[in-house]
Every structure is written in structure tokens, then in C-alpha cells.
Amino acid sequence: MPSRRDIMLGLGCAGALGAAEALRPRSRLTLMPAAVSLSDLIPGRWPGWHQGGAGDIVIPQTPGSLSSRLYREQLARVYRSESGSQPDIMLLIAYGGAQSDGLQLHRPEACYPAVGFEIDSRRFVELSTPGLGPVPAVALTARSRGRVEDIIYWTRVGRSRPRTSSEQTLVYLRQAMQGYVGDGVLVRASAVRGGSAPEFGAVRAFLESMVAALSPGARAGMIGA
8 A cells, every 4th residue: 555655745746737737828918919020010210210320239149049949039220319419229129929038038137247248227217108108117227348338128028017037927927827828028228328428318218209109009019008
């Protein structure tokens, strides 16, 4: 006859299998418009800004990794202000149809240090989107030899917009408990300082004007509205 210990181990294994099965996603939530590329969703020009110029955009290099297989598409562009009074803005958008921890690799807190930057001045901000409510975002500064870059970014996972790794983990768990997995996107804009003054104002103005210029479908894909 099996011992009490064997019975308890068996029950524990069965319980673990049951919990894993209960948390297995059974459906997907996709907010990004289907069969449309990021380059089509994000306009090359809108009032005050147009695509152009050159910039050294920091992009996570993960060939062959789980992250590279999960991400369906990335968009990297440089925009210039029509007036010429603002610094060039570097835009990076990474999108995946079924998100996991791969999104963490694209967070500036992870990808900038991986190429030699130090992160400081990290804080939470909210972007203004009239009629849509505020977009929770993160502002931080990345420093390397001879370069200081001011960055604002946000992430969307399903209908949630987590600002930290721990918040993102909770989103994954909540989605699993509800039986689905959501798509996800990271939107990041940044500017290199030309002097000692921060460029967060220009980066914020760019992102807010970009959201306003998006179509309703693209806006839902980017911020979950």
C-alpha cells in the first residue's frame, strides 16, 4: 500500500497540474488592428512633426531569442519638428501578438544598460490625451560617454498599461486567471540633450501630438483606448 507521504506527494502533484491547467490561456485579446503594419498605423507626418533626419536609436539586439520570436514587428523612426525649434525625436515601437516576459527586454531600464548606459531620474508621468484620459508613462534619463538621452515610454499589455516589471507580472497573472492572453506594445520616444537642459518637454509634446494624430484603430492598439 502507498505510504501517507506518497499519497500527499501525489495529491500535491495533482493539485499543481490542476492549477497549471486552470491558468492556461484559452483565448487571445488583440487590440492592434489586424493585418496592418506599424509603418501604416503611425503616420510619417502630422501638424508640427515630420519623419526625417538620422539618429542612433537604441534597439534591443536579441537575435534568435524568445523575445525576437514573440515580437511580430518593430518600428524605428526619427522625427523632426516643423519649426526646427525642437530636438529630433527618436521613436521606437515594439509589438507582439501574445505577450510574455519578452516585453521586459524592451524596457529602457533593461535595454539601455545592456549597451553601456546608466539610468537615472526615473519617475512616473501621465501624458495628456484630450477625450481619452491620461496615459500612464515612465520618464527617465540614460547616460553614456558624451551622450545624455531623455526618454518617455509606456507599455500596453491587453487592456492594462503597467509601468513597472512587477505590475506587468501581475497583469500576466490576472489575464491567465481570466483565461486569456493579450497582445502588447511598447512605445518609446527620446531625445539627445544638446546642452544641460532636459528635453522631456519636447518628448512629451511629440508623443501627445502623435496619439492625437492616430486613427481610432491605431490609437486603440497603442494605448488601449
